[in-house]
Amino acid sequence: MSEVHSEQLLAQVAALPSLPGVYRYFDAEGGVLYVGKARNLKKRVSSYFQKNHGGTRIGHMISRIARLETTVVRSEAEALLLENNLIKTLNPRYNILFRDDKSYPYLKIAGARKAGLGEEQPPGADAFPRVAYYRGAVDRKHRYFGPYPSAWAVKESIQLLQKVFRLRTCEDTVFANRTRPCLLYQIKRCSGPCVNLISADDYRHDVENAEAFLRGDTQQVLAALEARMMQHAQRLQFEQAAELRNQMAALSKVLHQQSVETISDKDTDILAVKVQGGKACVNLAMVRGGRHLGDRAYFPSHLEDAAAVQDFDEAAETEVESPAPAQPVEVHVLEAFIAQHYLGVPVPSTLITSVPVSAALIAALSAQAGVRVNAVHQPREQRRLWLEMAQQNADIQLARLLAEEGSQQARTRALVDALDLAPDNLDTFRIECFDISHTAGEATQASCVVFHHHKMQNSEYRRYNIEGITPGDDYAAMRQVLLRRYSRLAEAGRDAPDATPPKGSGGGAGRLPDLVLVDGGKGQVSMAREVFAELGLDLSVIVGVEKGEGRKVGLEELVFADGRAKVFLGRDSAALMLVAQIRDEAHRFAITGMRARRARVRVGGSQLEEIPGIGAKKRARLLQRFGGVRGVAAAGVDDIASVEGISRDLAEAIYRALH
Template sequence: MSDVHSDQLLAEVAALPAMPGVYRYFDASGGVLYVGKARNLKKRVSSYFQKNHGGTRIGHMIGKIVRMETTVVRSEAEALLLENNLIKTLNPRYNILFRDDKSYPYLKIFGTDKSADAQAPSASVFPRVAYYRGSVDRKHRYFGPYPSAWAVKESIQLLQKVFRLRTCEDTVFANRTRPCLLYQIKRCSGPCVNLVSPADYQHDVANAEAFLRGETQSVLAALETRMMQHAERLEFEQAAELRNQIGALSKVLHQQSVDTNSDKDVDILAVKVQGGRACVNLAMVRGGRHLGDRPYFPTHVEDAAAVQDFDDLADQGVGASSAVPVEVHVLEAFIAQHYIGVPVPPALITSEPVSRELLDALSEQTGVKISAVHNPREQRRLWLEMAQKGAAIQLARLLAEEGSQQARTRALVEALDLAPDELDTFRIECFDISHTAGESTQASCVVFHHHKMQNAEYRRYNINDITPGDDYAAMRQVLMRRYAKLAEAGRDSPEATPAQDVAAPAAPEPSTDAAADAAAHPAPDAPPTRAGGSAQRLPDLVLVDGGKGQVSMAREVFAELGLDLAVIVGVEKGEGRKVGLEELVFADGREKVYLGKDSAALMLVAQIRDEAHRFAITGMRARRAKVRVGGSSLEEIPGIGAKKRARLLQRFGGVRGVAAAGVDDIASVEGISRELAEEIYRALH
């Protein structure tokens, strides 16, 4: 294996220190292949280059390595944390990777002035409870995270039923003169009109927080104590209110099957692997209540598991034969990546055993001692069994969906008699033109590969310098801008073929045409850009939304650029423009094809065409709206801050209303001088 690598790379490997650290492998285009950690960098990295691995997955990866970077750290725990931060950042091809989906909702109890001697109702004295997403601070109290918005809203309903906390906005609270409907149905204690004292409301807030923390027995005891105190003072109405509250709380605890004895905050993690895909199902217990679960589906499972097995066997030494199950690799990757920036509960219940080193690294990162139980008993076992069933169901659904998506891709390939190198990488780009009577013309390009739409690779192109309404000229311009430099790069490269090996765009969607062209057309000597861990190329199929006219224009462009005409297909609307009657028109002279309205291939073509149309229309409408208000917005006008902008929008009902107002009307708004009003008028006209 060493004869395929440069002497410089092998020298770098030989010079590595025998210390813990993290290593990264790069391919010829600069893409990251793999990120790994090691107790001993020299021993681990050297093992990759000491023998020929043949045509295995690990062999394919090693054959692509042209460059390496390493970072020495102080401990294996530090290496583990750095490794997973790099995996999330670099998206390497041979690591198990979980999508960064951590936008968990929280239940928020707003900060309060705890002085209970306020004369008039004040929002600061009566904190409200609300659903919340975003970063947390110290001014307010947050409970969660919760697995779903439904779980938060259900918890808020419980707090309303039992503790009758308000949920209204402060502006609504400040302007109430009589209690709202929530008071009438006993979901709020009416603090807005002083129907509850600040001291009693603070008791309810404290009990609600204790309930959310799982301290249900102490809440019940406190309520019973207060009830008896009111009864002894012959305050029977207040005692009856507390009795009803105790009854409501007891009913909730019974209905919710709250575990009041042991676990308060626990995460249950179950993994299922099948058919080359995996699912990790995360179930959450907060305050003793099971709040629901959330599935996660990693990518690169099979390739990454093969590389990880090689690492494990290398650590065990010569003659070792036992590899770690792929389920363990997936679960440990999830734990290491998911809990970066997310609160970790003190207890994890897992369907597979996880390493002590991983738990120690998490404990060191969070400052909380974290334990994991693999074979739980009693209530914990029930929780784990539910999570395992959820993982199996979610993975079965994913495989069924992917099976149908693959079937549609295969049906289209067979219907058009194409022969892609690999069905999973079969790439389609579809173009559509959109405008309103020639105004604000935009072209859209949407991308399909790996059996699904890839919205991160979508592009919009502002079309200029054409006769308004000339769709053919617009199509010519967008195809030229999309493929001209790619074709040039292909001609300059002696090894490239236009249909397969030319690098194509992969940058995030830009906001300007200049940025779009720069991303879409890299210089011939630039390394290929990357997206999703694989190099992009000219598509296997180019769809244009239109019939013979649009296809003829595309044929002219491709002929001029020296590209393969066979990849161009037009989607021509059928008789009466009815859905399902579309025909496919070819640029290379083949006869038109009608696939049939029940054809899986036509369903895929229609999906891609409709997505291109939607993407073009939304961009065109946004551009047109901006043009019609003078190409500017209030934020861009010097002298307009948040308060003045809010006053203008409140007075005139929106940016369009401000644009329709005269200078005198604008100057009548508080804080807007005559000079500033004239500046606003000029900017919006």
């Protein structure tokens, strides 16, 4: 294997220290291939270059290594944290990678100021904290509970707090301007602090009990409510005692409905993993305050290649005389998830896992979080029920993903068969679809949407502002967008006359797609044929989507630029479903861009902004005076100069710019 690597790289490997650290492999283009950690950098990295690995996955990766970078650290825990930070940042090709989704919602109790009982506070919003849904960075100004797995889980918890503790949810501005209680007070979901129907001290008691409930101290809350109820009864304050009795009854009902069995687990994460068909799912279920809040599924990328490289890493870590058995791929997936997910996310004290995970990983996680984290692999009683439920959800979510991907591939295959195409690789079959949108010729825009790898690729969508044509001329607009999209490709083909423009497998405008869809019939297809003939491109890739009789969905026909007869796929055709999906997406993308552009034009944004000396205030005065950019264009120089802040010279400049 060393024959394919430079002497400089091999010398760098030989000079590595026998210390713990993190290493990165790069290919010749500078792309990151793999990020790994090692107790002994010299031993681990050298193992990659000591023998020929043939045509295996690991051999393919090693053959592409052109450059190496290493970072020495003080401990394995530091190496673990650095490794996963780099994986999330660099997105290497041969690491298991989970999408960085830290956008978890929280339940927020706004206003962290806690005055002691009896301390005077102004009767404003600060004296009556509100409970709210929150997503974003947390701070010390407020109190946050979570994270929750979904917005639904947060809103359900807020409803519980409203039913039991009757905390307010209104904004401070609404609170400050109320003169009578709102509907939530009438239906007993708020205690009416906005109109002083509850004292600040009593409301503060409710807030403290709500926080204790969210922390899982339910028995403490019930005991405190009972003690306050007895105090009011002894003072013959029977109305207040009845309110607390009702609150206790509501809380007991909620606890019964939730079937809370905490077994001392107030904050716990349950992690179940399922691997099948080259795909994996990690299902994360969250228990907070002793309540099961729901779960969320995660699907990693780079699974098969990364698992092969990690197996090689583990074998290299052990002595040759006593090689350790390869870890199941489920272990690789779950350990990668734990290491990446809990970077920057609060980690609970207990993790319940469907497969055993490394003790070193849990130790590093504990050191990072500053609290002792315990991982349980074979739980009992309530924990076992939680894990079984999480495992079942992982199975369901993975089956759904495989079914969806299978159906997408089936639709791509159906379209290829229906059009009698023969792509080199079905997975890289690429379709680009064009649509024109305008309103009576105003703000004409063309859209290009892209479908490949069996799904729409939003990042590759493009919009084209169409100018210099007769308003409403869709054929001219189609000609302009196709020329702008494919002229560079045609030029590249002419520069290398012996080479035909490659199709499909690449992205962007550098490769001719396998199929070009245009939303329209014979007219639009004829225009596309003229453009492709002029550019010297293959006419067979152009297909028009012609509306059927009465423009009914399912009756569309496909029109070909190369002279083939029309094709009617049938209402229930999987191929037609895919064509309709792509066509509708192109229309949606075009019309949203057109509306935004039209709005800018109608408020005079783009045309007036380009005139030197016209700022936001002057532009607003002009539009207010003349009712829009068209009104400004219709006005004379004297009329424009009469607007406040517009000099004679500037008025003449505006008139010239708009004419």
